[in-house]
Amino acid sequence: MAERDLPVARDADERVREVRLLVKILSRPELGALAGTILIFLFFGIVAGDSGMFSMKGIMIFLEVSAQLGILAVFVSLLMIAGEFDLSVGSMIGFAGVAIAIPMQQFGWPLWAAITLAFGLAVVVGYINGLIVVRTKLPSFIVTLAALFILRGLTLGITRLMTGRTQVSGLRPLFEDDWLAPLFAGDVFQSLFLWLASVDAIRTRTDGLPLAPGVPVSVIWWLVLSALATWLLLRTKFGNWIFATGGDVLAARNAGVPVERVKILLFIGTACGATLFAAIQVLDAGSADTQRGLLKEFEAIIAVVVGGTLLTGGYGSAVGAALGALIFGTVQMGIFFTGVNTDWFKVFVGTMVLVAVLFNNFIRRRMTEAR
Amino acid sequence: MSAVPLIEVRSITKYYGSVIALKDISMICYAGEVMCLLGDNGAGKSTLIKMLSGMHKPDAGKILLDGEEVVFQSPRSALNRGIATVYQDLATVPLMSITRNFFMGREPVRGWGPFQRFDIAASDKIAQREMLNIGIDVRDPGQAVGTLSGGERQCLAIARAIYFGAKVLILDEPTSALGVHQAAVVLRYVMEAKARGLAVIFISHNVHHAYPVGDRFTILNRGRSEGTFEKAEITREQVMLMMAGGRELEQLTAELDGAQGGEHIK
Numbered sequence: 136m137a138e139r140d141l142p143v144a145r146d147a148d149e150r151v152r153e154v155r156l157l158v159k160i161l162s163r164p165e166l167g168a169l170a171g172t173i174l175i176f177l178f179f180g181i182v183a184g185d186s187g188m189f190s191m192k193g194i195m196i197f198l199e200v201s202a203q204l205g206i207l208a209v210f211v212s213l214l215m216i217a218g219e220f221d222l223s224v225g226s227m228i229g230f231a232g233v234a235i236a237i238p239m240q241q242f243g244w245p246l247w248a249a250i251t252l253a254f255g256l257a258v259v260v261g262y263i264n265g266l267i268v269v270r271t272k273l274p275s276f277i278v279t280l281a282a283l284f285i286l287r288g289l290t291l292g293i294t295r296l297m298t299g300r301t302q303v304s305g306l307r308p309l310f311e312d313d314w315l316a317p318l319f320a321g322d323v324f325q326s327l328f329l330w331l332a333s334v335d336a337i338r339t340r341t342d343g344l345p346l347a348p349g350v351p352v353s354v355i356w357w358l359v360l361s362a363l364a365t366w367l368l369l370r371t372k373f374g375n376w377i378f379a380t381g382g383d384v385l386a387a388r389n390a391g392v393p394v395e396r397v398k399i400l401l402f403i404g405t406a407c408g409a410t411l412f413a414a415i416q417v418l419d420a421g422s423a424d425t426q427r428g429l430l431k432e433f434e435a436i437i438a439v440v441v442g443g444t445l446l447t448g449g450y451g452s453a454v455g456a457a458l459g460a461l462i463f464g465t466v467q468m469g470i471f472f473t474g475v476n477t478d479w480f481k482v483f484v485g486t487m488v489l490v491a492v493l494f495n496n497f498i499r500r501r502m503t504e505a506r
Numbered sequence: 507m508s509a510v511p512l513i514e515v516r517s518i519t520k521y522y523g524s525v526i527a528l529k530d531i532s533m534i535c536y537a538g539e540v541m542c543l544l545g546d547n548g549a550g551k552s553t554l555i556k557m558l559s560g561m562h563k564p565d566a567g568k569i570l571l572d573g574e575e576v577v578f579q580s581p582r583s584a585l586n587r588g589i590a591t592v593y594q595d596l597a598t599v600p601l602m603s604i605t606r607n608f609f610m611g612r613e614p615v616r617g618w619g620p621f622q623r624f625d626i627a628a629s630d631k632i633a634q635r636e637m638l639n640i641g642i643d644v645r646d647p648g649q650a651v652g653t654l655s656g657g658e659r660q661c662l663a664i665a666r667a668i669y670f671g672a673k674v675l676i677l678d679e680p681t682s683a684l685g686v687h688q689a690a691v692v693l694r695y696v697m698e699a700k701a702r703g704l705a706v707i708f709i710s711h712n713v714h715h716a717y718p719v720g721d722r723f724t725i726l727n728r729g730r731s732e733g734t735f736e737k738a739e740i741t742r743e744q745v746m747l748m749m750a751g752g753r754e755l756e757q758l759t760a761e762l763d764g765a766q767g768g769e770h771i772k
Contacts, residue, residue, distance in 0.1 A: 370623045372613040375602075379610050382599030389596055390666075391582045391611035449601040502601055502650045 164443030165455035167494045171441065171487070172458050172465075179469040188472035191328075191337040192347040195354075201464025202357035203412060205457050207431060208438035209357075209364045210408030212456035214401040215439050216368070218381035218448025219268060219275040221402060223260070223282035224435060227409035228416070228428025230290045231257060235414060236303035236423035237294065239310070246313040253410050260286065261406030265399030275402075283432065290425045307421035319411075320418035322349025353415050357457065364453035377401070381448025437484060438463050441491040445499055462487070510573040512537045512705040513558070513589070513674045518567035520553050527553040530567070531731050533724050535674070535705040540696060542716040543709045545726035546749050551709045554726070555676050558707070559591035560584030571674075590667035591676040594683060597663035600652030604644055607651050608633040608666050636665050640695055657688030661695050668699055675699055676707045681715045693719050711749070717742045725749055 179188060187193045207224060214221055234253040238244035244252075264282055268275045294301055310316045322328075325348055331337045332345035339345055368374040379387035380394045388394050409428065417423050438459035444451025463484070470480050511534035520528040528550045535541040545551050556562045558569065560578030568575050571587055578584040581591070598607045609629050615622040630647045637644050640661050642654075651659060660680050667675055677696065681689035696719050700706055710716040716723070723740065725732040725748045732748050747756070 366623075370626065372615055372622070372624050375606055375610060375613050375624055378602050378606060379599055382601045383596065385593075385596040386599050387610065389581060389591065389593055391585050393582075445601075449599065499601070502652055 164450060164452040164495075164498070165458060166443065167491060167498075168442045168455045168458035168462065171462050171491075175462050175465050175469070179465065179473070183469055183473045186472045186474075188469060190347075191331075191345070193468075193472065195347045195351060197465050197468035198354050199351040199464075200468055201461045202351065202353040203415065204431070204434055204438055204463055205357040205460030206353065206360055206415070207405075207408050207412050207435045208442070208456040208460045209360045209453050210401075210405045211432075211435040212439040212442060212444050212451055212453050213364055213368070213377060214398075214405050215436070215444050215446070216381045216448055216451040217377045217398055217401050218384065219398055219401070220279060220436070221264065221405040222276065222279040222432045223264060223286055224405050224409040225428040225431040225433075226283045226286035226290065227257065227260060227406050228413045228431055229423075229425050230260070230286045231410035231413035232417050232423035232427045233290055233294045233303055233425060235417050236306055237297050239306060240303050241297055246310045246315045250315065250319075250414055253413065254407060257406035257410040258403050261403030262399060264406070265402030268402070269395040269398050287425075294425050301425045302422060303424075304422035306417065306423070310418060316418055317352065319352065319414045321352055323352055323355060325349040353419075356411065356415070357460070361453055361457035364456075368453055373397070378449060381450070383449070434463060437488050440495070441487060443491075443495060443498070445495055446492070450499065450502070511535060511570075512572060513707070514570040514573075515554070515558070516568050516570065518554070518557065518564045518569070520550075520557065520562065521565050522553075526729050528726075528729050531726070532567075533731075533734065535707055537673070537705050538700060538703045539721045540700050540706040540708055540719050542720035542723045543707060543726065544711065544713065544716055544723055544745060544749055546711055548728070549711075549726040549749075550729045551711075551726055552678070553729075555591060555678055555707070555709060558584070558674075558676055559589060588671060588673035589676065590670070590672035590674070591678065592660065592663040592667060592680060594679040598651045598659050601650055603648045604637065604651055604654070604662065605629045605633040605647040607662060608636070608647075608669075610666075612670060632669070636669050637662065640665050640698070641691075655688055656684050657691040660684070660692045664692075664695055664699060668702065668704065672704060674705045674707065676709070678709050679711070680708070682710065682712060689715055713742055713746045713749070717745060 183189075188197070207228075211221060211224065231253040234256050235246075235249045238249045238252060239246065260282070264275075264279055267273070267278050271278070291301060294303065328337065328345045328347060328349045332339045332343065337345055337347065366374075368377060376387070376392045376394075376397045379390065379392050380397045384394050409431075412431070413423075413427065416427060439451070439456045440446065440459070441462055442452060442455025442457070442459035444455060466483060466487075467480055470477050470483075513535050515531060515533040518528060518531045519526075531550070531554060533541070533543070533554075543551050543554065553562070557564050557578075560581045560583055563577070569578075570576065571589070576587060578587070578589075584591075599610070602610070605626065609624075613624045614629060616625045617623050633647045634644055637647070642658050642661060651662065654662065664675065664677070664680075680692050680696070684692065693715060696706060696708060700719075708716055708720060717737075720737060722734055722736055723745055724734045725745065727749065735745075
């Protein structure tokens with residue numbers, strides 16, 4: 136029987152490949168996150184539809200929460216696709232925050248100089264992280280875990296040394312009229328929102344101004360960075376190098392991809408992403424705190440993994456990471472709006488991570504097994 | 507056959523600490539020729555190709571390309587001089603598409619400055635055409651390389667090297683992980699590369715794969731050369747005997763015979 140079947144099997148095997156549409160769709164990394172996003176919105180649309188979550192104000196609240204994490208997640212996704220982790224981004228947020236705040240408060244630096252300093256430090260931190268990882272070939276997990284503690288410690292030590300406290304506050308008057316501040320904090324499309332309020336399309340305060348003053352500028356950063364990162368990944372030479380580096384570092388090196396440079400640049404990217412996050416937070420709150428960014432490294436990894444990026448690298452998407460952040464932010468705020476005890480949020484996050492990883496593994500098997 | 511070999515290794519020596527990995531090895535390969543480098547595990551084959559592909563530098567001796575001495579600082583510099591190495595398992599990235607693998611490290615770009623982009627449409631066409639040239643019909647060059655068979659992956663790596671103008675093609679155990687049918691696919695393509703005028707250095711410990719395609723054979727044994735032989739001078743069995751183990755097997759046979767002889771005397 137086996138002998139009779141053989142020629143048939145051979146004909147099917149020889150050089151003729153059917154690429155089924157379903158397989159093609161399934162092989163998009165952000166598919167799971169997209170499905171998840173739709174589910175989450177359906178769910179909260181039903182249970183929290185009349186709680187104000189989907190009013191303009193509510194939408195802006197959960198978008199802003201998502202956007203801040205999303206900015207971080209986009210950079211982390213690029214690094215993770217290249218096969219490395221950065222656990223130091225949370226500490227980097229705190230570090231960059233005080234690097235902006237202290238020079239302004241203590242030395243009267245202008246905002247632009249303080250922000251330039253913070254980004255300069257981010258480049259140094261990212262470069263050192265990357266250099267240690269590529270030179271020693273140690274897992275980035277452990278190298279950046281060290282950086283997590285060193286940076287947090289430095290942040291605390293330096294801040295207390297310079298200011299005697301662990302918080303740098305009262306910054307608002309220092310940047311209130313600064314030309315650079317609107318780039319990081321505040322809202323855009325304010326006139327549009329005013330008009331919407333005037334025609335009663337969105338809710339207003341008692342004085343007639345819209346309840347949501349505009350779109351938080353962080354949301355714009357999030358959207359622009361996600362789009363740029365997606366373009367970088369899918370349509371540039373460097374993007375191909377990122378996939379190659381994460382997919383198989385030796386094959387990439389053999390093919391002439393400068394894998395070390397790719398990794399170092401992406402470590403610099405995550406540190407800069409954390410600094411952008413910090414700048415937005417400092418200008419938004421008017422203060423810096425040494426404890427800012429705590430656990431953000433894990434939240435970013437969660438958003439990236441939920442977005443379909445493999446923990447082992449070589450496969451993933453920046454759009455997915457943006458959607459992962461959206462899911463994270465929406466659920467975090469959604470639970471608040473529905474009035475459910477927020478303790479349950481973490482149970483949900485953990486379950487979501489587990490489901491996402493299992494799903495990603497399934498996709499990878501589909502991708503790599505010979506059909 | 508031109509008088510100057512395309513690539514020549516002259517009295518090359520390499521030490522790893524106190525270990526003599528290679529001692530005084532010489533080897534030449536002309537254009538349009540398959541030179542087989544044979545030897546058992548640990549014979550020094552990998553060390554030799556690592557020097558040819560720019561991963562290591564020799565401690566003594568030199569490498570000549572087109573009769574001119576060259577020193578490679580990195581795999582990239584060897585690649586730029588037209589020496590392409592295809593490694594057994596380390597040639598392609600399974601999770602990436604055929605096109606992305608084909609152009610890995612040498613992506614064609616369009617546009618200018620910061621707006622330079624990877625020209626995927628053109629790349630897809632080229633990859634599909636080049637794969638078809640070697641008899642692999644891929645409907646969708648966007649499919650992951652992981653879906654190809656082992657032989658097809660090796661062929662992709664070789665096709666890529668040829669497409670990017672390799673003059674010297676070094677194949678590191680291209681068939682050792684493959685089944686009989688898949689190995690034949692790769693071997694046929696090696697002949698194709700030879701016909702196109704490439705100098706092919708074929709590394710193997712499998713005489714059955716190397717002998718049919720090889721023009722000449724250099725046999726390494728424990729870091730030293732056993733000599734180079736034209737195909738006409740040597741049979742498959744002699745090659746096998748000369749590789750490590752051959753002598754040991756002879757010795758073993760002799761010992762067994764001796765033992766039997768001893769019993770006869772008793």
